[in-house]
Amino acid sequence: MKFLRALVLSVLLLSTGCGSRQVYIKITGYAQGGPYYVTCSTSSTSRAEDLKKAIDDTLSAIDWSVSGYNKGSLLTKVNAGENPPLDSIFIDLLTLSRRLCAETGGAFDVSCAPLFDIWGFGFKEGRMPSQAAIDSAMAVVGMDKYRLVKGDDGNTYLDMPSGGKLNFNAIAQGYSCDAVARVLDAFGSENYMISIGGELVCKGNSARGDQWRVWIDSPEDGNMESGVKKQDVISITNCSLVTSGNYRKFYVVDGQKYSHTIDPATGRPVTHDLLSATVLAEDGATADALATALMVLGPEKGMKMASDWTARGRGVYLVYGPQDSMKVWHTPGLKLESEE
Numbered sequence: 001m002k003f004l005r006a007l008v009l010s011v012l013l014l015s016t017g018c019g020s021r022q023v024y025i026k027i028t029g030y031a032q033g034g035p036y037y038v039t040c041s042t043s044s045t046s047r048a049e050d051l052k053k054a055i056d057d058t059l060s061a062i063d064w065s066v067s068g069y070n071k072g073s074l075l076t077k078v079n080a081g082e083n084p085p086l087d088s089i090f091i092d093l094l095t096l097s098r099r100l101c102a103e104t105g106g107a108f109d110v111s112c113a114p115l116f117d118i119w120g121f122g123f124k125e126g127r128m129p130s131q132a133a134i135d136s137a138m139a140v141v142g143m144d145k146y147r148l149v150k151g152d153d154g155n156t157y158l159d160m161p162s163g164g165k166l167n168f169n170a171i172a173q174g175y176s177c178d179a180v181a182r183v184l185d186a187f188g189s190e191n192y193m194i195s196i197g198g199e200l201v202c203k204g205n206s207a208r209g210d211q212w213r214v215w216i217d218s219p220e221d222g223n224m225e226s227g228v229k230k231q232d233v234i235s236i237t238n239c240s241l242v243t244s245g246n247y248r249k250f251y252v253v254d255g256q257k258y259s260h261t262i263d264p265a266t267g268r269p270v271t272h273d274l275l276s277a278t279v280l281a282e283d284g285a286t287a288d289a290l291a292t293a294l295m296v297l298g299p300e301k302g303m304k305m306a307s308d309w310t311a312r313g314r315g316v317y318l319v320y321g322p323q324d325s326m327k328v329w330h331t332p333g334l335k336l337e338s339e340e
Contacts, residue, residue: 022190027052031059032173032197033069040184040192041204047187054183058198062176065089066111066168079113079159079165085155090324091148093168093175094158096285100171101143104293104305109139109264113165119262119269134267141264173287174242177201181284194284201229201240201284211235211335218243219275219319219326231276231319231328233337240284244291245276245319261295272298273320280315280334294318299329306331 021039029036038055042048065087067073070196078082086094097110114137129137140161147159154323160166168175177194182190183199191204193212202212208225214236218229234241259269277294281287290309294302299320306316310331317330330336 013267025028027055029056029059031056032063032067032176034197036180036197037195038180038184038192039207040172040189041207042189043188048188051183051187054187055180058179058183059176062172062179062243065094066172068167068169075166075168078160081162083157085151085153085157086148087246091156093171093285094146094148094166096175097168097171097289098143100286100289102294104297106143106264107293107296108170108289109141109143109163110166110168110171111143111146112264113161113167114140115262115264115267116167117165136163138267141267143248170244170292171285171289173197173199174201174240174284174286175238177284199240199242199284199288200236202236203238205237211237213337216243216317217245217276218322230315233319234278234280235335235337236280239280239282240287241278241280241285242287242291243276243278244288244295246270246274246295259295261292263296270296270298273322274299274302274318275321275326276319278317280299281309282313290314303329 005183011120022043023045024039025045026038027038027048029052037113042051064073066075066089067081068075070076074084074086074090092158094110097108101109118133118137125212140163145161145164146166148156150160150306151157173196176196176202177199177226180194181192181203189244192207193200193206200214206212212235214234216231216234218231220229246261261270262268263270276326277291279287279291279294281290294306294316297305299318302318304315306318309316315331315334317328317334319326319328
């Protein structure tokens with residue numbers, strides 16, 4: 001997540017339902033390393049500026065708490081070995097991360113930051129790490145090594161191993177979508193779609209009066225721009241949707257492709273053929289983390305875990321196999337354009 005830059009507001013009248021007082025507006029801006037988009041219904045466009053400010057303030061607060069790119073954030077201080085008192089955002093996100101780590105059997109683990117660094121997907125240039133470097137990083141990986149503790153001053157602090165680091169990139173954008181959703185709920189919006197870094201949270205219906213239709217990108221190497229090559233289109237409402245994949249973030253050394261997804265159990269990039277994982281879940285933070293976990297687990301283990309999630313109303317869409325013969329697997333009940 002990069003710190004917030006100048007934001008732009010665009011208020012557009014998209015639809016007015018027959019006899020309805022709700023109109024749709026669009027708010028756009030820049031946050032967490034890229035643009036964000038909010039399309040929402042409102043009873044009056046006169047509050048659009050207030051809504052935009054509330055969204056910006058919310059995203060800024062998250063940035064100053066858990067951004068690894070913001071040099072003044074709490075996370076940056078924690079990762080530098082300082083011991084600052086934590087705010088509610090940091091505490092909430094770490095608590096969520098701990099729960100989701102346990103739910104995924106450790107496949108999702110925000111304490112893997114030292115591994116991201118040595119493999120070149122953190123803030124250092126990529127190069128092949130030695131086994132000694134991997135072992136050293138693995139010594140400080142594991143959510144059981146990071147504990148929230150109450151100080152004598154009443155504040156909450158993080159007890160963590162020396163040299164340990166956290167990286168919330170695989171959950172923070174979904175979490176941010178949830179936070180913006182709460183802002184929209186407070187403003188009385190009955191229908192909305194929030195997109196931050198491609199992570200989505202939606203409620204109600206689109207301006208067309210039907211469910212929100214979301215494009216799933218084809219996970220082809222070289223498909224660097226969303227919305228260009230289609231895998232499928234899915235209709236969703238009252239849920240979150242996140243897609244994670246290995247087709248945009250990887251590097252090649254001596255002809256070998258290395259994924260950006262690191263397995264916390266081995267300390268190395270995954271080697272299976274799962275190309276992308278799309279997750280529908282009850283909130284953005286959960287969908288974000290579970291999509292990452294599936295990319296760690298791979299197709300076989302991922303299918304088994306995803307099947308267990310259906311009882312909780314979650315959905316999963318996996319694309320796997322060789323680039324020239326990709327296969328699709330998904331849980332029942334998804335509203336897909338390819339199956340209409």
